[in-house]
Amino acid sequence: MKLLGLNPIATPVKHPTVQPRYSIHSAVVNSVLRRLTAGFVVALIWCAARAGDLTVFAAASLSDALKEIAVIYEKQSGDRVVFNFGASSVLARQIEEGAPADIFFSADEAKMDGLEKLGLILKETRRSRLSNSLVIVVAADSPLQVPSAHDLAGDKVKRIALADPKAVPAGVYARAYLEKARLWPAVERKIVPTENVRAALAAVESGNVDAGIVYKTDARISRKVRVTCEVKPEEGPPISYPMAVVKESSRIEAGKRFVRHLDSGEAGRVFEKYGFIVRKQR
Amino acid sequence: MMSAEDWQIVWFTAWVSALSTLVILPFGLAAGLLLARRDWPSKSGVETILSLPLVMPPVATGLILLKLLGRRGALGGFLHDTLHLDIVFTWLAVLVSLSVMSFPLLVRSVRVAFEEVNPRLEQIARTLGASDLRVFWAITMPLAARGIIAGMILAFARALGEFGATIMVAGNIPGQTSTLSLAIFQSVQLGQDSHAFRLLAVSVVLAFAAVWASEYLARRKRAPL
Numbered sequence: 001m002k003l004l005g006l007n008p009i010a011t012p013v014k015h016p017t018v019q020p021r022y023s024i025h026s027a028v029v030n031s032v033l034r035r036l037t038a039g040f041v042v043a044l045i046w047c048a049a050r051a052g053d054l055t056v057f058a059a060a061s062l063s064d065a066l067k068e069i070a071v072i073y074e075k076q077s078g079d080r081v082v083f084n085f086g087a088s089s090v091l092a093r094q095i096e097e098g099a100p101a102d103i104f105f106s107a108d109e110a111k112m113d114g115l116e117k118l119g120l121i122l123k124e125t126r127r128s129r130l131s132n133s134l135v136i137v138v139a140a141d142s143p144l145q146v147p148s149a150h151d152l153a154g155d156k157v158k159r160i161a162l163a164d165p166k167a168v169p170a171g172v173y174a175r176a177y178l179e180k181a182r183l184w185p186a187v188e189r190k191i192v193p194t195e196n197v198r199a200a201l202a203a204v205e206s207g208n209v210d211a212g213i214v215y216k217t218d219a220r221i222s223r224k225v226r227v228t229c230e231v232k233p234e235e236g237p238p239i240s241y242p243m244a245v246v247k248e249s250s251r252i253e254a255g256k257r258f259v260r261h262l263d264s265g266e267a268g269r270v271f272e273k274y275g276f277i278v279r280k281q282r
Numbered sequence: 283m284m285s286a287e288d289w290q291i292v293w294f295t296a297w298v299s300a301l302s303t304l305v306i307l308p309f310g311l312a313a314g315l316l317l318a319r320r321d322w323p324s325k326s327g328v329e330t331i332l333s334l335p336l337v338m339p340p341v342a343t344g345l346i347l348l349k350l351l352g353r354r355g356a357l358g359g360f361l362h363d364t365l366h367l368d369i370v371f372t373w374l375a376v377l378v379s380l381s382v383m384s385f386p387l388l389v390r391s392v393r394v395a396f397e398e399v400n401p402r403l404e405q406i407a408r409t410l411g412a413s414d415l416r417v418f419w420a421i422t423m424p425l426a427a428r429g430i431i432a433g434m435i436l437a438f439a440r441a442l443g444e445f446g447a448t449i450m451v452a453g454n455i456p457g458q459t460s461t462l463s464l465a466i467f468q469s470v471q472l473g474q475d476s477h478a479f480r481l482l483a484v485s486v487v488l489a490f491a492a493v494w495a496s497e498y499l500a501r502r503k504r505a506p507l
Contacts, residue, residue, distance in 0.1 A: 090471050159371060164454075167472045192371050192453050203453075207353040208370045 053080045054254050055100055057091040059107035059241065060196040061132065061170065061215045065274040066105070069267050077261075079254050087196035089167035095120060095246060102249040103259060105241065107132075107169035107197075112242040121244040122252070125259055128242035129268070131277040132215045134170075134177055136229040139207045146211055146228040149178060153186035161192045161203035161212035170197035174213040176237040201225065215239075217275040241276075284480060287457065288465075292484050295461040298373065299441035302380035303434050306388055310437075311430070314392025335447075336386040344450025347379060351451060375452035376459050383444050384437035391433025395426035432499050439492040442485070462488075 058066055063085045070081040084091065084099075088106040092115055095101050104121060106112045109128065115121050136152070138144045144156060152160055163171035171193065178184045194200040197214050204212040205224040212225075219227050243262060245255040261267055268278040284292075313332060317325070335343050351358040351369045361367045369375050399422050407417045423430075445463040452459040454468055462485050469478035 087471075093471055093473055096473075158368075164468075166468075192455055194453065203371075206348075208348075208368075 052251075053082045054102050054251055054258055055082050055084065056103045056105060056258070057084045057086075057095060057099070057101040057246075058103075058105035059088045059091070059169065060085050060198045061107055061218055062105060062241070063198070064221050065217070065271050065276065068274075069262065069270050072266075073258065073261055077257065079258065081258065087163060087168040089164075089169070090196070098248070100248075100250075101246045102251050102255040103243060104246055105243040105262075107239075107241055108172065109240050109242055110172075111169065112244060116244075120247055122247055123244075125256055126242055126244035127259070127263055128240045129263060129279045130241035130271055131279060132217055132239045132241070132275075133233060133277070134174060134213055134231040134236050134239075135216045135219045135227045136211060136213055136231070137201070137204050137219050137225040137227055138211050139204055140224050140226050142207070142210070142226070144210060144228070148229055149181050149183055149231070152178075152190075152211060153183050157210045158190060159192050159209040159211075160187060160190045161194055161200040161209040163197040163200050163214075164193040164195070165191065166193070168194075168196055170200070170213075170215060173237050173239055177213070177231055177235065180235065180237070220275045284484075288477075288480065288484075290457060291460055291462060291465050291481070292488075294373075295442060296488070298376050298461070299380055299438050302377055302384060302441050303388070303438045305377070306381050306385050306437065307434065310385060310388035310392050310433070313389045314430075314433075315396055317389070317393045318396035332389050333386050335383050340383060340444065340446025341450055343382060344379060344447035347375075347382065347447060347451045351375065351378065370451055371453045371455065371459065373452070373459055376448055376461060379447035379451050380441040380444050383447050384440040387440050388433045388437040391436055392426070392430050395429025395433065396422065398429065399425040428499055432496050435492055435496040435499070439489065439496070442488055442492065 056066070056070075063083070066083060070083070074080055084094075084101070088108060088111045091101075091104065092106065092111040095104055095115060096118065104112065104115065112121070112126065112128075116123060116126070136146050136149065138146060146152060146157065151157065162174045163169070165171035165175035175184060178187060192203060192209050194203055197218055200212045201214050201218045201222055203209045204214075205222060211228075213231075216227075216230065219225055243259055245252055245259055249255050271278050317329065317332075348370060349355050351361075353359060353362050353368065353370070358369055361369065367374075369378065403425070404417050404421050407421045408414075412420065443463055444461070445467065448459075448461060449464055449467075454460050454464040460468075462481055466478050466481045466485070469475070469481065
């Protein structure tokens with residue numbers, strides 16, 4: 001009697017003498033191959049048709065306002081706009097690595113500066129008119145009262161969701177605000193860093209954290225959170241949203257058109273509707 | 283080189299993976315034994331459910347765990363209300379997601395290990411008067427031990443690399459829930475490639491050791507009985 005060598009995943013072959021023989025008719029193979037090829041060609045054509053789309057890499061906090069603006073813009077211009085929303089820090093990294101972006105719309109100047117230094121954006125297309133403010137939120141049904149940031153340091157608040165304060169703009173702003181208020185050392189251990197600001201919002205909504213700091217515009221689109229404290233502009237860091245056309249873009253002209261539209265009064269009104277601050281044109 | 287925080291990440295990842303392997307061991311042994319030795323009408327259904335975490339996207343498994351263990355979830359809500367115990371975003375969440383994700387691998391290995399034990403040897407022991415329990419400990423377990431250990435190493439290795447479910451339930455909290463995979467992902471996103479490479483080197487060493495140990499145990503003596 002001999003023990004077989006153990007292969008932890010495969011089931012042991014009980015009857016080594018019986019070799020399974022699969023005879024697949026070659027016509028079947030051919031037909032499958034033909035279908036695969038046809039599918040592949042269709043996919044290629046589909047991709048080619050999509051190449052005309054304008055790809056916008058934008059901060060997660062902009063998602064609702066931008067989607068609304070794009071719907072109208074698509075009708076007016078005939079250009080199709082597709083978005084990649086995420087933390088600006090992540091998007092900037094992706095553009096650095098050669099991701100096919102036509103426009104970058106960041107939630108802070110630092111990320112755009114980084115790309116400009118690397119020569120990855122068209123300097124002359126860069127502009128920033130949008131601003132935002134920070135708010136402290138708790139879940140809508142939470143009994144917690146957090147009328148000021150000092151209450152975040154108290155015992156009742158055990159976990160605070162922020163976009164990653166090391167990199168993601170919303171988190172960097174929130175951290176700057178807490179540092180300015182000399183509260184950072186007291187709250188640092190309570191921070192739950194998230195992928196982007198919307199993930200911080202979701203963490204508060206789910207009740208898995210006690211409080212969070214997000215943009216006012218994020219709090220406004222959610223019915224599941226309650227704003228307990230609005231950070232006054234002079235207390236927080238200056239928040240600014242720059243946008244620019246990406247140098248490697250294959251659709252620079254269309255990109256410039258959309259940036260101009262985003263800078264227009266028409267788009268400004270939509271941004272204001274969502275709670276953004278639109279600075280007057282210089 | 284490696285900072286104190288880096289070593290904390292490596293150490294945390296290693297021990298929480300080891301702990302998860304130990305936690306699932308009794309359940310894995312029971313499930314593996316049942317699947318190897320018993321037949322019942324819904325067996326294939328049970329097999330499918332046990333394999334799900336292996337086949338489903340880890341993030342999907344993570345979502346299920348998040349909904350279950352969150353403060354508003356069925357289990358998480360109960361634990362929060364009765365024991366004031368929060369799981370989501372704590373190290374316990376890391377332990378749970380690693381356990382769930384590596385469980386199917388352990389069960390599969392254990393099952394194969396038990397199936398390979400020749401039932402005749404057990405029958406012979408019984409004819410010599412051994413009780414069922416004694417047969418199990420004196421014959422079945424020693425013969426299956428190698429496969430079980432290989433399965434444990436496989437489960438441990440799976441736990442070391444787990445990412446998708448962990449980031450959903452445990453987040454990536456520095457010094458608390460950050461594991462090797464999460465830390466590597468974050469360093470790359472922050473553009474700290476050299477930091478990522480250092481952690482990468484550690485995970486290569488860990489992975490190499492785990493696979494080598496598993497191969498060694500699987501190949502060692504195939505002595506005829």
